Amino acid sequence: MAEQSNNSQELPERPKEEQEGEKGPSKSALKKAAKEKEKAEKAAKRQAEEAAKKAADDANDVSKEDYGDLPMLGSQPYVPHADSAKRISLTELAQQNEDVSGKEVTFRAIVENARNQAAKLSFVVFRQGISTIQGVVAASDKLSRQMVKFAGSIPSESVVLVHALVEKPKEAVKSTTIQHLEVHVKQLFVIAKAEPQLPMQVEDAERPLPGEGEEQVENEGRPIVTLNTRLNNRVIDLRGKHNHAIFTIKDGVTLLFQEYLRSKGFIGANTPRLLGAPSEGGASVFEVSYFATKAFLAQSPQLYKQMLIAARFEKVMEVGPIFRAENSNTARHLTEFTGLDLEMAFEEDYHEVVTLLEELMLFIFNGLRTRYKLETDLVRSIYHVEDFALPAAGSVPRLTFAEGIQMLRDDGVEIGDFDDLSTPDEKRLGALVLKKYGSDFYVLDQYPLAIRPFYTMPSAETQAKYDASKPNDGYSNSYDFFMRGQEIMSGAQRIHDAGFLEKRMKEHVTPVDPKSEGLRDYVNAFRYGCPPHAGGGIGLERIVMLWLGLPNVRLASLFPRDPGRLAP
Template sequence: MNRTLIKGLNSKIGETVKLQGWVHRLRKLGKIAFLILREHSGLVQCVVNTREVDIKGLRLESVVEITGTVVKNDENVEILAENIRLISEVKEELPFEINKKDIEVNLDTILNHRVLSLRHQSLNSIFKIQACLTQGFIEFLKVEGFTQIFTPKIVSEGAEGGTELFELKYFEKKAYLAQSPQFYKQMMVGAGYERVFETAHVYRAEKHNTNRHLNEYVSLDLEMGFIEDEKDIMMLETRLLKSMLHKLKNECADELNTLEAKLPEIGEEIPSIPLPEAIKILNNKYGKELDIDIDPEGEKLIYEHVKKEYGSEFVFLTHYPMEKRPMYTMPADGGLTHSFDLIFRGLEITTGGQRIHNFDMLKKSIESKGLNSEKFSDYLEVFKYGMPPHGGLAIGLERLTAQLIGLGNVREAALFPRDRDRITP
């Protein structure tokens, strides 16, 4: 007999089925016991024989096979078990309970026992939502004519100017882990693919341990050629996010419900504020003193302002100053740039913008940042041979996931987070 998935039981009333999964709950009532069976498609109550439970040594989290009849009990489907087989035993006491509504241990314990903690319904749901977001990203971009690429993570030079790089021994050479696929995705635009995306880890050797930083995180990157300016990228991101949220709503209703997550609405356009103006608003309205850049607290306040004024949970900040942006950023008038950040519920989840496509301008920009342009010769080559105007963006997948669900720490949205102190499990 083939295994039946729990989600398919509704159409099998009266039939004998074989189920396989974990013992989620177990309540003995004299001769009979109620066993809730859990697998990836759902939960179902099985009415079993207490003696058999004892003989087989079933405990919470034992892996079992239950053969029985599907019956309707009020609104729910239930299994009248005829046979139970222990597939895989539990050898030790669980370090914490995973079948309650809330998991009542701190984040460190959760992460130390990451695999067990992921058996908890809410924590499990986080990564189904994350997978759905990733697939929403891929599917939307495919329709828009983007090509998926895999660019190297072992690199000879940093893309952002050489700080915060993890160093690697590569045979006789010194190498680094890529901070971003920035150079490579631009190069792939110039290689004629025009529109490319990547879903991969990037690495930042940032020393500070905050609840919004990871040293290894998933960057949803895209880059496209033949744009007018950064507004083309912002419009694309607006449509992209709408599409990803739409997919999430359709395919992850149960998971969103489990997590009590409320999806944001995106209107025709996401409000957009030039950074210098945002800084003025923050000063006038909240008495916040900022120079030319915004800080995490400022991002929270500008989100509150925008939410109140425009009813949007997203806001684009634009026109960042050149001195705060990497050397490949396309400059605009007054020392500003054709770049943007996207703030979602008070946290930056995207950085993007138009890039410089003119060779001489790019070379000058590299040097004006105090960098040696000769070290960037591999990157620069394509700019000599006809590089179209282009731009792109990167979405931090864990940050997007955390903000959507309302998690307080981005680590909760990383399967196996890597931070200042943690490289296990």
Template sequence: MKAPIFISQSNAFVQAARKAEQAKAEAAKKAEDDANDVSKGQYGDLPIVGSKDYKPFPQKRYTLHSTSKIPDNTEVLIRCDVANARSQSAKLAFLNLRDGLDSIQAVIAASETLSRQLVKFASTTPPESLIDVIGVVKETKEVIKSATIQDRELHISQIWVISKSVPQLPIQVEDAEIAIPIEGAGEDQKGESGRPLVALSTRLDNRMLDLRSTLNQAIFDIHSGVNDSFYEFLKARQFRSVRTPKILGSPSEGGAEFFEVTYFGKKAVLAQSPQLYKQMLIASRFKRVMEAGPVFRAENSNTSRHLTEYTSLDLEMEFVDHYEEVMFLIRDLLHHILTELSTTYSRQTERVRQAYNAAPFKLPKDSKDIPILTFSEGITLLNKAGMEVADDGESDINSTQEKKLGDLVAEKYNSDFYILKEYPLKARAFYTFPKGGELDAKYSHSYDFMMRGQEVLSGAQRIHNHDMLKARLDALGVPIGAGLKDYVDCFRYGCPPHAGGAFGIERIVLNWLDLKNVRLATLFPRDPSRVTP
């Protein structure tokens, strides 16, 4: 029988007609609401900035940070991100607005002059959208714990979307505001707030969202502060900023830990260090040089301490009588950097330490109080503490022993920063000056700077005498090929005694904040398994 088909088609026709009628009624209602919208022209999506239709606002612009200091009832225009938006009712919505480290609670309530449509638009703006808001800053009677600006809130009268985010984000920025899970924890681990702990790999896969968190904004403020303080201190002491090549004809540090690249049909390597060029510049009478730049190490180390590309803060300088002149200057340099972090960047430091429950860094007030131990004295401390470590003049101490020694020094001298000098000559690079100038010396004129028991700088006096350098290379069986010839030859023309060192900027940030992984101190980390984003 065909009747059921006819009835079904008839029902479908009736339903379609009803839907059309309903849509028409809704459109009419919307048109009526729009016509009666008292807030029309006070919200919406702005034309693309830079397009012919975009028109700048005439009002004075304020930063979100400044709202904590301006007078009560001041009208402001602010550009910021929507951290989150929530509707309380058809007439009331709250937004949390964010800019860098700062956030403020915003309120939008329907009234005779503000429509429900404006409230709905604000409450449905996707998180992470960039907006311009106009509103009045008002003091609050109660502390607003969900924002960094806790004694003010913003009462919105206009809201305009500059750039809208997608509704569904791959990770929530709020989840990046808490510490990474401990190693080995499951993906379903939750923090004290009950929010999921997003694994480091997931955060790095979505790094552009991850970096928006106040936690990461603070970390990279500090990262920038280390770089700025490095240059500031050394520039005031007549250091010259230089840029050395990163594509070399042969490895700068020897060994097999270098990346080989094809260079116009020939083989070249990525620089493991600017070391040889720094020394050649000293030989060129540059006297004092500094450089911040990338270095590359082909270490297949998937640890929390290693990267295949990191930023090296290098310096090299002449000295007059003793290599410790340089060691003391570098000591004062790192003390200056850490002092700057404890003062100028105290807010950022506290934000990160709060997330990671880290103890404050123990730093003597005067740089002259930084503990300095010889390598042998360090071995003695370890042995007295029950760690059997041989002082055989050949071996370096490992990372576990370094960490233990850091704990021992902190306990004895109340300092998380110390210097270990006179390492075994056999444990150092070929250009390291032997103690006393004897090629068969057991120790060397070298030093490492330690923070919380982890090396952040390695340095030494360099061999500046051509005959001694050549004899040292011969003793080590290192051939003077094309890649080393220019370097070795520069010492034939006379070279001042000199020393220097290199900081890993990520290591300084890592240990200042007591982070759990060096990747957290790196904008876009590179390791054996990661070359994106």
């Protein structure tokens, strides 16, 4: 018993607070609860006061019907608005000749940026396409401070409906494309609100990217947005004004291409992109599933263009996608691009076609200079490049391949007579041509036969010196066109005689079987009488890239495809 008594005396004593807790909450706990209650009461009172003030302000808001978020379009029955006929584009507004001061306008636009300058003043930059204009929201007896605050807090990239008066600013607005006018907002409604946090800012995407081999440098402390980031967020990237200009120009090249050729009697064609067998040899084709068998994506419309010539369509053109399964991860290659193709029968010599192609390209270049000057200047203000040097009509530098090789040798380049030109060689030759002829555009004619496709016509001199043991020696009636030292078009006179075509197919550097599934119908097309013909295929994205001085061809493709990119 004594041992048990000693053990009980060694037990630790419970804390005093814990002992008191048995009778009720401690004093400190009660004090804490009282403070929290008081804090909650103050917060509730403050919220009630703010709500009452807001209700009072809303009741006294003279502009409460003139701003706010509109219901989602389509969620309510459509009722035409009285101002529907008055809506105007910013481009139309800027181009009006008469004094438009005080004119009422209504337009839909994007908020490029918005800021509250003061309690009674906000500025909003509105954008449509590449046009921007400054909007002023100023408090008055007819426009409330609440509306001013609302305007300055609209997230960038939100879609809005604006009712305003046009005025002339005291000084030119240098931050917008429309500098001689501004709009004083009277009503402002949000049609579609953008999230406040975007994956990237449009203004960050409007800064230049480095060229191939160059390092990205920070621009005035702004974030560095890489090409990969831009392409991963392409929808936001494409909102940049320069991108709208790029793709307006790209559409313009297509328009000018078709306009000129239609004036020369060409007819538009649409040839297949799904083939039952590879048609031009080589491994650079994409294979796809096709029901119970397989198919291949066309590398070009070349064979079909020629078959149309045999079918008595003497002048054909086509604009369509081209697929190349080449693992080329360079700044100038895509696995899917847009081809501007043409083929035509000629009378006596293939240079008739070369001349037409030269005239076509000059028509496109001069059209871009005049019709698309605004867009060209906008993009070149970001990617600073020399103006494209053009020769006079009829004076396009046209060199033979041998002459081009000699120019390179004279400049210290070691290169063989029949070696294909590397990209550095092409760029170097382009610089030499510019220096000698004052032109960024030139033609290289009479390429070596061995580096051209099997359907290329050997030159007359080559045929005269034919050696069966060396069937691919010599030159051909083929040509490439260049811009700023880079190839934009490859073309040639095609073989139009079935027997000679079969012979060349068998003895080509990479022989193909004229009786194979993918080529049999093509060869047969020439057995029934086909006129001599020539043509070419132009890379649309290459023209846009080189005209504007873009550092990467992907910038000239809306949603580019390359060996590592299939999305978005």
